[in-house]
Amino acid sequence: MELVTDFIVIGSGVAGLRTSIALAETGGRVTVLTKDKASESNTEYAQGGVAVVLSDDDDAELHEEDTLVAGAGLCDDKAVEILVTDGTKYVEQLIEWGTEFDREGGKLVFTKEAAHSRRRILHAHGDSTGAELVRSLIARARQERFINLLPFANTESLIVEDGRCIGVRFLDPILRAPREIYANAVIMCTGGAGQLYLHTTNPQVATGDGMAMAYFAGAEMADMEFIQFHPTALSVEGAPRFLLSEAMRGEGGVLRNVNGQRFMDRYDERAELAPRDIVSRSIVAEMRKTGSRNVFLDMTALKEDFLIHRFPTIYETCKHFGLDISKDQLPVSPASHYCMGGVRTDLWGRSTIPGLYAAGEVSCTGVHGANRLASNSLLEGLVFGARAGEAAATDSSKLKVQNPKSSAQSPLILDLGPSTSISTAVKKRVKRVMWERVGILRDKEGLTRAIAEFEQIASSNLSISSRNFVTLALLVAKGALWREESRGGHFRTDFPEQREEFRAHSIQSANKEIMPAGEINFSSMIGKPA
Numbered sequence: 381m382e383l384v385t386d387f388i389v390i391g392s393g394v395a396g397l398r399t400s401i402a403l404a405e406t407g408g409r410v411t412v413l414t415k416d417k418a419s420e421s422n423t424e425y426a427q428g429g430v431a432v433v434l435s436d437d438d439d440a441e442l443h444e445e446d447t448l449v450a451g452a453g454l455c456d457d458k459a460v461e462i463l464v465t466d467g468t469k470y471v472e473q474l475i476e477w478g479t480e481f482d483r484e485g486g487k488l489v490f491t492k493e494a495a496h497s498r499r500r501i502l503h504a505h506g507d508s509t510g511a512e513l514v515r516s517l518i519a520r521a522r523q524e525r526f527i528n529l530l531p532f533a534n535t536e537s538l539i540v541e542d543g544r545c546i547g548v549r550f551l552d553p554i555l556r557a558p559r560e561i562y563a564n565a566v567i568m569c570t571g572g573a574g575q576l577y578l579h580t581t582n583p584q585v586a587t588g589d590g591m592a593m594a595y596f597a598g599a600e601m602a603d604m605e606f607i608q609f610h611p612t613a614l615s616v617e618g619a620p621r622f623l624l625s626e627a628m629r630g631e632g633g634v635l636r637n638v639n640g641q642r643f644m645d646r647y648d649e650r651a652e653l654a655p656r657d658i659v660s661r662s663i664v665a666e667m668r669k670t671g672s673r674n675v676f677l678d679m680t681a682l683k684e685d686f687l688i689h690r691f692p693t694i695y696e697t698c699k700h701f702g703l704d705i706s707k708d709q710l711p712v713s714p715a716s717h718y719c720m721g722g723v724r725t726d727l728w729g730r731s732t733i734p735g736l737y738a739a740g741e742v743s744c745t746g747v748h749g750a751n752r753l754a755s756n757s758l759l760e761g762l763v764f765g766a767r768a769g770e771a772a773a774t775d776s777s778k779l780k781v782q783n784p785k786s787s788a789q790s791p792l793i794l795d796l797g798p799s800t801s802i803s804t805a806v807k808k809r810v811k812r813v814m815w816e817r818v819g820i821l822r823d824k825e826g827l828t829r830a831i832a833e834f835e836q837i838a839s840s841n842l843s844i845s846s847r848n849f850v851t852l853a854l855l856v857a858k859g860a861l862w863r864e865e866s867r868g869g870h871f872r873t874d875f876p877e878q879r880e881e882f883r884a885h886s887i888q889s890a891n892k893e894i895m896p897a898g899e900i901n902f903s904s905m906i907g908k909p910a
């Protein structure tokens with residue numbers, strides 16, 4: 381493997397794969413470093429589908445409006461417009477590349493999820509949309525001979541020289557040693573950080589490494605306090621928090637408390653299809669009221685044949701845990717699911733550090749605001765992945781000196797210090813404190829205690845990965861403490877109302893730890909690559 385390449389993409393989910401294809405199409409050499417096997421990512425587990433304007437009764441303005449309403453005043457209008465309009469083009473391209481979305485009589489079928497005014501969610505193999513996207517994008521990427529994908533290559537930090545990101549340090553899976561690789565641009569596509577929490581729908585790889593790396597490199601981080609909790613993760617003792625897709629409620633599933641009563645209409649007129657944050661908080665309230673650890677998702681009104689065909693993976697997984705989704709009440713409770721905040725970018729994926737780009741869940745492009753509309757994130761990965769690739773290629777073609785370290789000939793083995801994985805003790809402690817004090821319901825006292833605990837952990841002698849993990853927890857907790865209001869995915873019991881003075885983004889960076897309440901305009905960083 382080369383130590384110098386044209387572009388480094390970190391991560392191989394929808395954003396990383398789409399970015400890599402865009403870069404390879406410009407003729408550049410692309411090295412993709414990914415932490416686990418190529419398919420292991422949040423993308424792989426996506427169930428519900430991709431929101432896209434393709435049905436006859438839909439239009440871009442409606443999708444835009446639904447996205448803005450969900451975002452609770454913090455979306456960037458321009459970013460949302462790009463998402464919904466360009467989204468159609470990129471999904472059509474995906475279909476041309478062989479992605480098999482579900483059809484009936486040859487026509488695409490659309491499902492509904494919470495807070496969508498139309499049935500506009502495309503899905504694949506029932507409830508395996510993400511796996512189908514990964515399959516087809518990997519197949520497409522394999523056709524590009526300039527894409528070199530290196531699995532099991534855990535990246536730990538960015539190399540910044542004279543204010544420009546010029547490369548990354550990663551653990552070489554073959555040499556089993558830390559190594560550096562240089563390029564004209566680095567595109568961070570490392571996904572989200574659901575693993576910060578004790579209960580999460582996210583796989584083990586989702587520890588938010590890219591956010592922490594960007595932060596330590598000096599990039600601005602936006603809106604880190606906005607975490608989305610999914611209302612219906614399977615809640616069975618000893619089982620992973622497997623997601624029971626929102627599409628199950630979209631198809632007619634209802635929620636019941638432990639006494640068998642439906643309760644959602646007492647909390648919101650949209651009942652089971654209210655936005656996720658409302659459903660999650662309602663479930664918590666209902667669990668407290670009834671002194672129980674879960675509520676139930678009831679799919680029994682739907683026919684068994686339909687359920688097996690529509691949700692085959694969920695059907696099989698539940699069966700594995702002794703539950704028949706067509707007959708049994710399914711125990712569920714909320715779990716952390718998605719990060720709205722991340723590396724602040726312009727509309728072309730440029731971070732505030734020259735040479736560093738970000739796309740997908742790791743980034744904050746302004747499309748989700750305070751709360752993401754269901755099934756908008758696969759779409760974001762496609763649209764903004766392609767745009768980040770395009771911008772990185774165009775920007776770097778203007779660089780006077782290409783490949784700043786092209787003279788480096790031999791592997792540079794670095795002494796990175798203590799072991800590179802997140803210590804189990806640190807992980808356990810951070811996850812518990814995040815769940816208890818920086819979770820669905822927050823307040824000043826809990827957040828202050830969480831910050832003190834994280835600062836104490838951070839002051840000990842930690843591996844780079846552990847330091848990254850606890851730093852990320854601090855960023856979320858500090859953002860949440862600063863935001864003295866409730867908006868979207870962030871709920872403060874001591875400030876339960878939305879407050880106009882906080883209709884603003886929180887920005888944190890290693891250089892200046894400020895969180896201005898002033899409006900930050902993501903579009904102001906825009907500039908289409910010439």
Ligand code: FAD
Pocket residue numbers: 390391392393394395396413414415416418419420421422423424425426427428429430431509510533534535536569570571572581582583585586587588589590623717718739740741742754755756757758759761
């Ligand atoms: P990911 O797909 O998470 O990919 C991140 C990549 O970065 C991985 O390859 C990972 O291994 C790699 N990586 C991480 N850290 C490092 C490191 N240090 N070094 C090297 N590589 C690293 N969204 C929808 O729109 N529709 C849905 O139906 C839907 N369902 C979901 C269901 C589940 C269970 C989950 C967890 C999420 C779901 N989402 C859904 C959200 C959506 O899947 C993600 O937001 C989206 O896939 C993120 O894509 P990404 O490419 O940004 O990140």
Ligand code: SIN
Pocket residue numbers: 426427428429624625626627753754755756757
């Ligand atoms: C789901 O299928 O419920 C997840 C959809 C999403 O996170 O967008």
